[in-house]
Amino acid sequence: MIKKDWLTISKQETIAANIMELTCSGPLAKQMTEPGQFLHLRVDSGDDLLLRRPISICDVNVEKETVTMLYRVEGKGTRRLSLKQEGEKIDVLGPLGNGFPLDATERGETAILVGGGIGVPPLYYLSKQLKNRGVNVIHVLGFQSKENVFYEKEFSELGETYVVTADGTYGEKGFVTDVIKEKQLSFDTMYTCGPTPMLSALQSTYSDRRLFLSLEERMGCGVGACFACVCHVVGDETGTSYRKVCTDGPVFPVGEVVL
């Protein structure tokens, strides 16, 4: 199985404030079948940025061998990535990690996908696959402000979609948790990815439900060797048990790890 390869950029464009949509192609894409997994990108071959950047898989076309990633221009690496042109190649390691369990939701059941900011992208590929399996999908997508909203249309085509902004400039005002309550959205499974405060809020509210959370942590290797990305295990009394976000996660069932 190939694990590292060069993908060729087929398209890159800005789709919201500081948010880029990057589509690449290459045989590696064929292996990207599990939503919630991530790719570890080497931005370029310069020696000044040594570490790879973890970016979630947002969408894949296995036949056409293309993969789409959405990312926010944050620091040096993503800034440099955003300057790459069509036709340039990037060195990609992956797909890595354990994604969202599709079979946690039966055909005919309802899954609610709750995303916050740059945690939204992996939910898109998840939603597509759930829908393919006959699951009813609801999306609650939280953003800072109107200018940060992306992929509303894409999600709407798959199922009911609520957009929430913290400042109320678009969609509902407030937090994703408010909307789920206010709209009394009911669901069998919840899948979520986003900032830790959001994950914590969801974990404490829905601790007794079928809930899967995708975590973020600074990574070194991305493959489980360096112990950079560990988190504690709920209920571990020795304090030495751990899970690695890069290989055990990034997706964990509710109640497994300490957020």
Place this chain on the structure above:
Amino acid sequence: MIKKDWLTISKQETIAANIMELTCSGPLAKQMTEPGQFLHLRVDSGDDLLLRRPISICDVNVEKETVTMLYRVEGKGTRRLSLKQEGEKIDVLGPLGNGFPLDATERGETAILVGGGIGVPPLYYLSKQLKNRGVNVIHVLGFQSKENVFYEKEFSELGETYVVTADGTYGEKGFVTDVIKEKQLSFDTMYTCGPTPMLSALQSTYSDRRLFLSLEERMGCGVGACFACVCHVVGDETGTSYRKVCTDGPVFPVGEVVL
């Protein structure tokens, strides 16, 4: 006066083994009127290669605002430079240093231009300008081997041209000094640029002639501030006198500095 600007690559191609011809355009070119001066190039904006690379001016078209440089792919910097495409920009500081004195040779006199390897390029712009001033130019160009020879045709169009290769695979066999003697080439002024052993040989043979030598030294700033590129002065008893290759040179009259 502009001293640092972005030039746009208009052409880059391989013209001999590991030798690239790079043509760039931009208003800065208008200031590049003195043959023997050099440009200090920042290869790219990555932070891994901090130092600029000194490259001689090989040819300039002041009207069209273009400058040509020839360089050998040596280490990290020139390797990376060689990958740059037409349309890309490079950050150029210059023109820097003191070039070859044109007025050391009168109209009607003969100048012999002796180049070794990657010391050949600055002689081209020099030859053009000398010829324009009515000076008779002779070129003796030394290379390692046939595959390294470049610009023979260009120099031939300006004047008598002898190519010498160390291994005899092209032109005369041996060193440039051999050829000057064997062919009994006579001249009023000699201008030279090339490896230090060649410069030393010429300096000792022609110490009583009008001879100008262009030196090479590792540089920091390129502008005279860091004292990286100094050489001793001939006859200095204190041992503390110096010349800076970057600002006092790279061209020095015979007998001024210790090679």
Place this chain on the structure above:
Amino acid sequence: MSRLKVELPGLSMRNPIMPASGCFGFGKEYANYFDLELLGAIAIKATTAEARFGNPTPRVAETTAGMLNAIGLQNPGLVGVMNKELPWLSQFNTPIVANVAGTEIADYVETTAKLSKVENVHAIELNISCPNVKQGGIAFGTIPHVAAELTREVKNVSDKPVYVKLSPNVADIIEIARAVEEAGADGLSMINTLLGMRIDLRKRKPILANGYGGLSGPAIKPVAIRMIHQVSQAVDIPIIGMGGVQTAEDVVEFMLAGASAVAVGTANFTDPFVCPTIIDELPGLLDELGVDKVTDLIGGSWKTCNVHL
């Protein structure tokens, strides 16, 4: 390919390349990428007497041409390593260097005594950069007599050759090197990381939860080369060199400086295939440099040249 062979105390290496301790776990992960029998040796993650979780996250931060880490010696402890990691590694015919850490001399002694008895452990690497609780948290590796004492005690109980891994955070690396050599070290590993820090401008606090961390990667290579050049001329025991190695050229530079073998750390994160790639490229580079055997390079920068430093 015997031109790549290197013989060191306890380590019969098919080539001079090993992954550096802490950058390769216990080998399992990278075994998914390539055959571990391609490697000259494997330095496994630091083992402490008890299992340790290590520091809070974030534990890594990027710096220009380097990275900071403050993993905090997370490891499954002596028992975990002996019962699980080493047995798994025994399937590979590649010598194992077991990196040992602790906060008191007794920890090191206990861990070494047991680990060095394991058949597929071929050498012990003493990580003396750890803070010594008895000395108020000052690292063992910065005080020559403390480093020597630790070395002596560990040598007393070790069934296998002991390499002492030096910290670069000292004024006089030669002094430490000589002290541990006299105390019986069979070899040296150098360098460990430089102590560094990065601050998050917006949060106004260190990026690493631990505040400070160890700087590794190409940024520190010139410091490593200098220290190896100094120490290799001052001691008679071999040196495993490390600090920023990414390419076959780097390996040659380390060996010319005085290293007898080379470990690759951070570069594994940039490219999981970096070790086999380097091993692959070494013979071609030796040809280019007109070098017959890789061992001919050792100390070449001072053995054959008359530059006085």
Place this chain on the structure above:
Amino acid sequence: MSRLKVELPGLSMRNPIMPASGCFGFGKEYANYFDLELLGAIAIKATTAEARFGNPTPRVAETTAGMLNAIGLQNPGLVGVMNKELPWLSQFNTPIVANVAGTEIADYVETTAKLSKVENVHAIELNISCPNVKQGGIAFGTIPHVAAELTREVKNVSDKPVYVKLSPNVADIIEIARAVEEAGADGLSMINTLLGMRIDLRKRKPILANGYGGLSGPAIKPVAIRMIHQVSQAVDIPIIGMGGVQTAEDVVEFMLAGASAVAVGTANFTDPFVCPTIIDELPGLLDELGVDKVTDLIGGSWKTCNVHL
């Protein structure tokens, strides 16, 4: 633009940016590029009692994200600096920091006594990284009591505040900093270069004619930040921070670590306009960070946060 103002002993700076000693000559060259009155101060090249040619060439070598230099303190000597360089600099209304070097305490004392009387010298910067001939070539800066003695003697004769420039090549930077503070230093400059080396693979010898050289540039920034963070919490005198500064962000990081002003060295070579560019970009960055005055940043990483190190 008073929000950029910084007041330090002897130095009333319009902004916290100065070029670092040795990386800006005596100002003449860069005066061709921009108005030197844009700068907060100027640290001029090390001055020694006698004129010095310095080391043979090559004197510089590039390293990944850094460079090595072994200039060897080339300078026109006390007389040359006083008669030629300082008078020329007096046309600019920008405080001058005169960097002083030597190989014996007497050299430092002589040079400081004279230089500190020159009107446009506003402060002395003691370069204690120089090898001390009396101590067998060990740098003054690595032994606390030697550094303290040097500081005391120099303070005795100096008409201007004295900043001691610390070498990072030590195990315990706090110890040295405290020693020179107690000896009367008015401020600290840190860090000087890390000792490093590069080897030419083909020639099998060091690239620098001098063998070893000082490593500077972004590669060393994390070490500088760490040391400033440590020292600024341990002393009461201000710190001029340096080591790899290239951008306004870097300046903020140094000040949050504990520096009161910042010097820019190697980056001048990469971009001769780097100092004015940084000065230009600082106000916008302060706005972005919600900072009113640049001095509000000083020590911000430890003054306002509860991380214990």
